[in-house]
Amino acid sequence: MLEVQKLTIRTKDNDRVLVRDSSFSLGAGETLCLIGESGSGKTLTGKALLGMLPAGLRMSGELSFGGDAMTRYGKREWSRVRGRRIGVIYQHPEQALHPAIPIGRQLSDLLRSHLPVTRHAAEVSARTMLDKVSLKDADRMMKSYPFQLSGGMNQRVMIAMALLLQPELLIADEPTSALDVTTQSEIVALLQGLVAEEQLSMLFITHDLLLAGELADTIAVMKQGEIVEQGTAGEVLRRPKHAYTKQLLNCRSSFRFAPEEGAHLYVGNQ
Amino acid sequence: MKKAFSLALGQKWTTAALLFLAGLLIVGLLASWLHPFDPYEPDYAAKLQPPSLSHPFGTDYLGRDLFSRVLAGIPYSVFPALIVLGLVMIISLVLGTISGFYGGRLDMLLMSAADLFTAIPNLLLTIVIIGFLGFGMENVYAAILLSWWAKYVRIIRGLVHDVKKEPYMLASRVSGSFGFHAIRRHIVPNMMPQVLTLIILDVSRVILALSGLSFLGLGAQPPSPEWGVMLLDGKNYLQIAPWMGFFPGLMIFVTAVAFQICGERLRSRLQLN
Amino acid sequence: MLRYAVGRLGLLLFTLLLLTLFVFALMRLAPGNPAALLLQGIGAVPDESLIALYEQKWGLDQSFVQQYASWLLELVQGHLGRSFVTDQPVTEEIASRLQPTLLLIASSFIVTVLFSIPLGIVSAIRENTLLDRVVYGGSILGLSVPLYWLAILLTLGFGVLWPLFPIIGNGSVSHYVLPVAAISLVQGAYFVRMVRSFTLEYKHAFFMEAARARGLRRRILYPSYLLRSMLIPVLTVIGTSFSGFFGAAVMIENVFSFPGLGTYMLDMIYNRDYPAIQGCSLLVAAAIFILNFVTDLGYYAADRRVRLDKQRWEL
Numbered sequence: 036m037l038e039v040q041k042l043t044i045r046t047k048d049n050d051r052v053l054v055r056d057s058s059f060s061l062g063a064g065e066t067l068c069l070i071g072e073s074g075s076g077k078t079l080t081g082k083a084l085l086g087m088l089p090a091g092l093r094m095s096g097e098l099s100f101g102g103d104a105m106t107r108y109g110k111r112e113w114s115r116v117r118g119r120r121i122g123v124i125y126q127h128p129e130q131a132l133h134p135a136i137p138i139g140r141q142l143s144d145l146l147r148s149h150l151p152v153t154r155h156a157a158e159v160s161a162r163t164m165l166d167k168v169s170l171k172d173a174d175r176m177m178k179s180y181p182f183q184l185s186g187g188m189n190q191r192v193m194i195a196m197a198l199l200l201q202p203e204l205l206i207a208d209e210p211t212s213a214l215d216v217t218t219q220s221e222i223v224a225l226l227q228g229l230v231a232e233e234q235l236s237m238l239f240i241t242h243d244l245l246l247a248g249e250l251a252d253t254i255a256v257m258k259q260g261e262i263v264e265q266g267t268a269g270e271v272l273r274r275p276k277h278a279y280t281k282q283l284l285n286c287r288s289s290f291r292f293a294p295e296e297g298a299h300l301y302v303g304n305q
Numbered sequence: 306m307k308k309a310f311s312l313a314l315g316q317k318w319t320t321a322a323l324l325f326l327a328g329l330l331i332v333g334l335l336a337s338w339l340h341p342f343d344p345y346e347p348d349y350a351a352k353l354q355p356p357s358l359s360h361p362f363g364t365d366y367l368g369r370d371l372f373s374r375v376l377a378g379i380p381y382s383v384f385p386a387l388i389v390l391g392l393v394m395i396i397s398l399v400l401g402t403i404s405g406f407y408g409g410r411l412d413m414l415l416m417s418a419a420d421l422f423t424a425i426p427n428l429l430l431t432i433v434i435i436g437f438l439g440f441g442m443e444n445v446y447a448a449i450l451l452s453w454w455a456k457y458v459r460i461i462r463g464l465v466h467d468v469k470k471e472p473y474m475l476a477s478r479v480s481g482s483f484g485f486h487a488i489r490r491h492i493v494p495n496m497m498p499q500v501l502t503l504i505i506l507d508v509s510r511v512i513l514a515l516s517g518l519s520f521l522g523l524g525a526q527p528p529s530p531e532w533g534v535m536l537l538d539g540k541n542y543l544q545i546a547p548w549m550g551f552f553p554g555l556m557i558f559v560t561a562v563a564f565q566i567c568g569e570r571l572r573s574r575l576q577l578n
Numbered sequence: 579m580l581r582y583a584v585g586r587l588g589l590l591l592f593t594l595l596l597l598t599l600f601v602f603a604l605m606r607l608a609p610g611n612p613a614a615l616l617l618q619g620i621g622a623v624p625d626e627s628l629i630a631l632y633e634q635k636w637g638l639d640q641s642f643v644q645q646y647a648s649w650l651l652e653l654v655q656g657h658l659g660r661s662f663v664t665d666q667p668v669t670e671e672i673a674s675r676l677q678p679t680l681l682l683i684a685s686s687f688i689v690t691v692l693f694s695i696p697l698g699i700v701s702a703i704r705e706n707t708l709l710d711r712v713v714y715g716g717s718i719l720g721l722s723v724p725l726y727w728l729a730i731l732l733t734l735g736f737g738v739l740w741p742l743f744p745i746i747g748n749g750s751v752s753h754y755v756l757p758v759a760a761i762s763l764v765q766g767a768y769f770v771r772m773v774r775s776f777t778l779e780y781k782h783a784f785f786m787e788a789a790r791a792r793g794l795r796r797r798i799l800y801p802s803y804l805l806r807s808m809l810i811p812v813l814t815v816i817g818t819s820f821s822g823f824f825g826a827a828v829m830i831e832n833v834f835s836f837p838g839l840g841t842y843m844l845d846m847i848y849n850r851d852y853p854a855i856q857g858c859s860l861l862v863a864a865a866i867f868i869l870n871f872v873t874d875l876g877y878y879a880a881d882r883r884v885r886l887d888k889q890r891w892e893l
Contacts, residue, residue: 087787087791113793114793114795115793116793117790117793118791118792118793123788130785130788131785132788133785133807134785134807136802136803136806144802145792145793147795148792148795148798196792197792421593421596424863424866424867424870425597425821425863426820426824426825426863427825428821428824428825429859429862432844432855433604433855433859434604436843436847436850436859437605437607437855438604438607439608509721509722513722513724513725517724517725517726517829520724520829520832521828521829522844523844536724536726539730540833543733543738544738547734547738550730554724554726554727554730555727557724557727558722558724561721561724562719564722565722
């Protein structure tokens with residue numbers, strides 16, 4: 036269903052390679068986990084699949100989704116794919132939602148962007164979707180703002196939003212890394228249930244090998260922009276071939292929190 | 306990501322601006338040897354002449370060569386802005402660093418004073434000060450100082466707070482070398498690029514403010530060749546001799562643009578907001 | 579909200595009190611004996627008995643605290659004192675000059691807001707296009723152009739060479755065209771600049787990228803998602819612009835010999851008319867403080883939701 040061949044992403048100005056020759060495929064209803072530390076190019080790969088690479092980057096390679104070549108998509112084609120056939124969830128849901136628009140409105144705006152429905156009909160489906168991600172009191176939720184909800188609740192809202200239009204593919208970019216352990220397992224369980232129920236393909240981006248083992252049918256390990264190892268979850272976890280995978284498996288326990296926390300400390304945004 | 310925010314000004318514009326400013330500085334320093342005519346001596350035979358080869362900017366109502374006057378005006382129109390801003394920087398570096406570094410009651414006092422002075426419009430403050438203390442350039446400078454220090458004290462205080470949070474400052478706190486040494490070695494050098502950029506971005510505003518005050522008759526007084534004073538003269542001869550006001554104003558404008566371009570360039574280099 | 583408003587109001591009153599003290603103290607710092615200056619002003623030779631008489635008349639012989647207290651008491655009742663020069667109540671003199679200035683500032687403000695806020699937003703949305711570059715370049719020019727020079731050029735162009743509009747005085751709508759154009763061009767440059775950079779910040783905010791990633795239509799994305807987050811920045815820009823408009827009005831009144839508050843204040847400076855200067859400056863400062871207070875309340879009401887500073891920009 037999704038076929039990525041020799042995807043390469045480089046910077047326009049000095050041709051620095053950020054992702055090199057990465058190839059993988061994902062069948063209908065399957066989950067592929069893309070593993071790597073921050074800066075390994077996994078998030079960029081996700082952005083490439085949405086046609087949303089930052090302005091200073093260009094890509095080459097073949098991306099085929101449900102039979103069409105995404106590399107030839109224009110603006111209009113992309114807008115029919117984003118949100119409609121591919122949904123996304125992020126590490127920080129409260130930042131991915133508009134801070135000053137009620138959640139119900141954001142859901143119905145999405146629906147109305149893609150389908151010719153009335154506001155009322157859109158709100159009804161939005162409410163149903165909120166029930167589906169086990170958010171209690173959907174009516175109140177519809178009127179809430181993101182800052183009034185917890186991280187876990189916001190992530191459920193994001194999931195509802197990503198699945199609202201019944202896409203074929205879900206891209207989940209570290210959706211649980213910012214959550215506490217209990218909420219994390221709830222969200223993972225919810226995702227597993229929904230993936231099975233909807234026959235959804237999922238590209239799950241994470242740095243957490245054990246989590247990947249729990250979710251994945253196949254695993255691809257990325258290091259410095261290259262996929263160094265890929266195979267079924269069982270193979271990769273039980274008989275890792277590449278030294279880097281072994282290293283990841285060994286230090287997994289201490290690895291879990293460190294890189295994401297530290298990664299932004301010196302970025303220096305204001 | 307941030308890069309996309311500021312439209313990069315072309316290198317050639319920045320080069321042009323820098324060349325212009327360098328020229329201005331040199332001519333300003335050498336002004337008394339460079340001007341072709343005496344900028345002060347009236348020559349009634351040549352009054353109100355339009356721009357020509359011998360008088361590129363024309364002459365004024367006393368027959369003085371406007372080109373010479375514009376050149377002679379550089380030290381009065383541009384340099385004071387730089388000096389005043391330099392003073393603003395020194396004063397606010399001292400006050401802002403103390404306020405941000407030591408905090409406490411002094412900090413509170415300074416910040417409420419800063420609040421008051423930020424709220425009063427600059428021109429109003431100047432009018433009040435000159436209104437009560439009388440005309441004179443020292444009062445104009447005092448007024449400009451009073452209306453600009455608050456902004457910088459606040460900014461510097463904020464920067465000091467930021468630097469204080471850096472890990473190496475923590476280290477210096479632990480090792481006991483916290484205090485004047487830390488201020489001199491870490492805090493001040495760390496914020497200088499940002500402070501200087503902001504200062505350069507404000508040069509044009511101060512130039513405009515100073516010449517504006519002269520134009521209102523509150524700053525430099527005739528027969529000074531300060532550009533604002535010349536513009537005021539020009540205003541009265543608008544219908545007969547429009548060049549009298551045009552060229553001094555153009556000089557203010559071009560100089561301000563040049564400083565603005567340099568400031569913008571620095572800002573996008575440092576990726577400040 | 580109410581608690582905030584009350585607290586902020588207290589601060590406003592305190593600042594106003596500080597301001598009166600500052601203005602009053604400045605007057606005392608003034609060089610020379612005001613009574614003597616006054617006498618010189620009317621052409622009399624200031625001998626000691628005359629000075630004493632005048633000091634008594636104007637209450638200049640009392641102590642600082644006494645003078646300040648009695649002046650403040652008068653002030654609270656709306657009396658700003660009598661002009662040294664015309665012997666008329668300052669309040670009345672100001673009132674007769676206020677209307678043209680208010681009209682000038684209000685119309686410039688409206689024109690500025692109407693053209694510059696949309697221009698800043700459109701320029702940011704069409705980032706790096708020709709339009710954006712022109713607007714950006716124009717804003718640098720606008721920030722650097724001396725207002726009085728621009729006004730003179732406008733006068734020259736549209737009042738002298740091509741006499742479309744009158745260049746002096748006030749009275750009809752056409753008298754306002756050139757002054758308003760000059761002020762709006764210069765203030766507009768500042769507005770465009772700020773609004774553009776705020777819009778860019780929000781445009782690149784993560785919530786906007788996420789909205790694009792879920793295929794939100796442009797027709798919803800920009801008018802609703804982007805504009806809704808612009809409320810606070812726009813309020814901020816407006817809130818910090820009042821002093822600029824006042825300053826611009828003073829300059830412009832001077833260029834166009836406009837009989838407003840600005841020309842009055844300048845006249846009073848030449849005449850060293852202390853009560854008039856005090857009255858005008860207190861009035862203007864108070865007006866600006868109150869406008870800032872109102873914007874602050876608006877800011878506070880809108881602030882709870884849209885805060886960018888804690889957001890991260892990158893994935």
